Amino acid sequence: MSESPGPSSGRIRSSIESVGAFAYERKDQLGAGVRYIGGMAYMLGDTFAWAYRGLFKSDIKFGWPSLVVQMVRVGVKSIGIVCIVQVFIGVILALQLAPTLQTYGQLERVADVVGIAVVRELGPLLTAIVLSGFAGASIAAEVGAMVESEEVKALRAHALNPIRFLVVPRFLATTVMIIVLTVIADYIGVFGGFLTSVYILDVPPQLYITLTQAALKTGDFITGLVKAGVFGAVIALIACYEGFHVTGGPAGVGNATTSTVVKSIVALIGIDALFTAVFYTLGI
Amino acid sequence: MSEQDVAISIRNLEKSFTKADGTEIRVLQGVTFDILRGETMIIMGGSGCGKSTLLNCLIGEYTVTGGEVLYKTKKMETPRDLARMSEAELNDLRMSFGILFQSGALFNSMTVADNVALPLIEHSYVDPSIIDIVVTLKLQQVKMLAHRDKMPSQLSGGQKKRAGLARATALDPETLFYDEPSAGLDPVTSAAIDELMMDLSKKLHVTTIVVTHEMDSAFRIADRMVMLEKGKVLRIGKREDFEAIRDADPHELTSADDRLIHQFLNGESSGPLTDAEGMTEFEKLIRAES
Numbered sequence: 001m002s003e004s005p006g007p008s009s010g011r012i013r014s015s016i017e018s019v020g021a022f023a024y025e026r027k028d029q030l031g032a033g034v035r036y037i038g039g040m041a042y043m044l045g046d047t048f049a050w051a052y053r054g055l056f057k058s059d060i061k062f063g064w065p066s067l068v069v070q071m072v073r074v075g076v077k078s079i080g081i082v083c084i085v086q087v088f089i090g091v092i093l094a095l096q097l098a099p100t101l102q103t104y105g106q107l108e109r110v111a112d113v114v115g116i117a118v119v120r121e122l123g124p125l126l127t128a129i130v131l132s133g134f135a136g137a138s139i140a141a142e143v144g145a146m147v148e149s150e151e152v153k154a155l156r157a158h159a160l161n162p163i164r165f166l167v168v169p170r171f172l173a174t175t176v177m178i179i180v181l182t183v184i185a186d187y188i189g190v191f192g193g194f195l196t197s198v199y200i201l202d203v204p205p206q207l208y209i210t211l212t213q214a215a216l217k218t219g220d221f222i223t224g225l226v227k228a229g230v231f232g233a234v235i236a237l238i239a240c241y242e243g244f245h246v247t248g249g250p251a252g253v254g255n256a257t258t259s260t261v262v263k264s265i266v267a268l269i270g271i272d273a274l275f276t277a278v279f280y281t282l283g284i
Numbered sequence: 285m286s287e288q289d290v291a292i293s294i295r296n297l298e299k300s301f302t303k304a305d306g307t308e309i310r311v312l313q314g315v316t317f318d319i320l321r322g323e324t325m326i327i328m329g330g331s332g333c334g335k336s337t338l339l340n341c342l343i344g345e346y347t348v349t350g351g352e353v354l355y356k357t358k359k360m361e362t363p364r365d366l367a368r369m370s371e372a373e374l375n376d377l378r379m380s381f382g383i384l385f386q387s388g389a390l391f392n393s394m395t396v397a398d399n400v401a402l403p404l405i406e407h408s409y410v411d412p413s414i415i416d417i418v419v420t421l422k423l424q425q426v427k428m429l430a431h432r433d434k435m436p437s438q439l440s441g442g443q444k445k446r447a448g449l450a451r452a453t454a455l456d457p458e459t460l461f462y463d464e465p466s467a468g469l470d471p472v473t474s475a476a477i478d479e480l481m482m483d484l485s486k487k488l489h490v491t492t493i494v495v496t497h498e499m500d501s502a503f504r505i506a507d508r509m510v511m512l513e514k515g516k517v518l519r520i521g522k523r524e525d526f527e528a529i530r531d532a533d534p535h536e537l538t539s540a541d542d543r544l545i546h547q548f549l550n551g552e553s554s555g556p557l558t559d560a561e562g563m564t565e566f567e568k569l570i571r572a573e574s
């Protein structure tokens with residue numbers, strides 16, 4: 001270009017430059033982010049490969065006992081908290097929606113909204129958030145402690161793959177148990193809405209049940225449970241990844257647990273938004 | 285078996301780390317020496333000289349930055365470089381290793397017996413009843429049979445190391461690595477572990493590699509010793525060579541290296557390792573960085 005750049009093109013150029021400079025200054029963080037995602041993707045692939053080999057091929061033994069141990073640990077400990085949280089969610093939703101629905105004279109429609117909200121959204125999401133605190137944090141702490149005490153190194157030194165022995169059982173247990181917990185959470189959440197509607201809002205119980213049944217389709221359950229499964233997988237992956245990358249003794253283990261909870265919650269809500277957009281576009 | 289049969293050949297080994305601020309530190313700078321089959325080799329040197337890094341390179345835990353670690357085993361007659369092995373080949377090699385980690389590194393969710401049994405169950409494909417016999421034997425060897433059903437958290441430091449040693453020897457290794465075997469143990473327990481190490485290396489005819497800075501223990505068990513200093517081999521020699529330097533009058537030692545080794549082996553606070561202010565090289569490094 002031969003013409004001299006005018007003042008406006010100068011401004012454009014300087015703003016492009018400043019965007020470039022902004023990105024360049026953060027290239028290390030960007031690189032770290034890419035490495036993190038890449039490392040997790042790699043671990044996910046490895047986990048699937050070992051799970052497949054263990055479950056469907058006969059060349060290695062699958063560690064059923066350790067899967068059971070992990071399922072009990074992930075599921076049983078968190079079941080109480082999941083139930084309490086979901087009852088409250090049902091109560092809150094019903095009470096929050098009641099005034100608006102009342103102005104339309106459709107108070108009994110609380111049943112529909114609570115049902116949809118819990119089954120499609122709040123059941124899976126809040127169960128996952130509870131689990132990221134219960135299972136995620138404890139998995140990160142446990143794996144981190146194993147790294148610190150050289151147990152992971154010892155596994156590798158005995159030609160025993162840490163992904164196979166540590167990640168696969170935790171990954172499968174979290175994924176399966178979160179689906180089970182979400183089914184329970186769905187019922188408990190709807191039950192919370194039911195109690196509130198019947199005893200506080202004076203909706204006839206039979207009407208509430210009928211409306212809930214009419215509002216909820218199989219697809220609603222399935223989308224919720226698919227999401228839950230993915231949430232469980234994400235929690236387990238982040239927790240194991242953070243655990244494996246612990247450095248610096250007990251303080252490092254502490255950082256890994258905090259980091260697991262924070263990253264899990266951000267990832268869960270981000271993935272949830274993505275799912276919701278996709279389901280919305282596909283009309284399911 | 286000839287004296288010159290080399291089991292592990294370390295050639296120009298380099299290992300660098302990139303620190304968080306992007307600067308590179310060259311921890312191992314061209315380390316070269318051989319480890320002979322059946323010998324007990326001590327790797328020693330001051331804190332931060334790169335002993336643990338070297339051990340991690342030898343067992344395939346770290347990928348090296350340069351140079352070679354050539355292994356020759358019963359299954360692998362022509363020496364092979366660790367860095368060029370596939371994961372499967374590396375795992376094959378690892379099955380010929382036994383490693384006693386600093387804290388024992390027992391799997392905390394399993395009993396002592398299950399810890400010893402795990403490598404056997406995964407790699408030996410023998411009947412469970414035979415595995416049970418082998419486990420009993422290995423635990424007897426380290427005098428831990430009475431504790432077979434205990435969990436690692438119920439054991440003392442010395443017992444953890446014994447149990448770790450039983451696990452390390454479960455697959456009858458050709459090479460045994462020890463990372464600071466005396467660390468965290470009282471002198472008596474430490475001497476007992478030394479005895480056990482010598483006993484095992486004689487009984488099993490293994491090549492033994494020990495990283496330590498405990499000189500009493502080192503001189504008890506060594507055939508040969510290698511001293512590292514700032515990531516390089518300062519001296520390699522027979523135990524007697526080092527004993528001669530240790531017991532010599534420092535004023536009669538003509539070479540600077542000899543005086544440095546003398547100071548290290550005797551654990552003296554003044555000498556060439558420490559400058560006029562009594563700071564070690566390591567402390568100076570720390571001070572220079574801050």
Ligand SMILES: Nc1ncnc2c1ncn2[C@@H]1O[C@H](COP(=O)(O)OP(=O)(O)O)[C@@H](O)[C@H]1O
Binds near residue numbers: 301303309329333334
């Ligand atoms: N993973 C690592 N990342 C960065 N620096 C390291 C790492 N491991 C060791 N170092 C550095 O390498 C040097 C040698 O460490 P190490 O091999 O542990 O020494 P030694 O075992 O002889 O005390 C030290 O200065 C240490 O800070």
Ligand SMILES: [Mg+2]
Binds near residue numbers: 336337
């Ligand atoms: Mg060390």
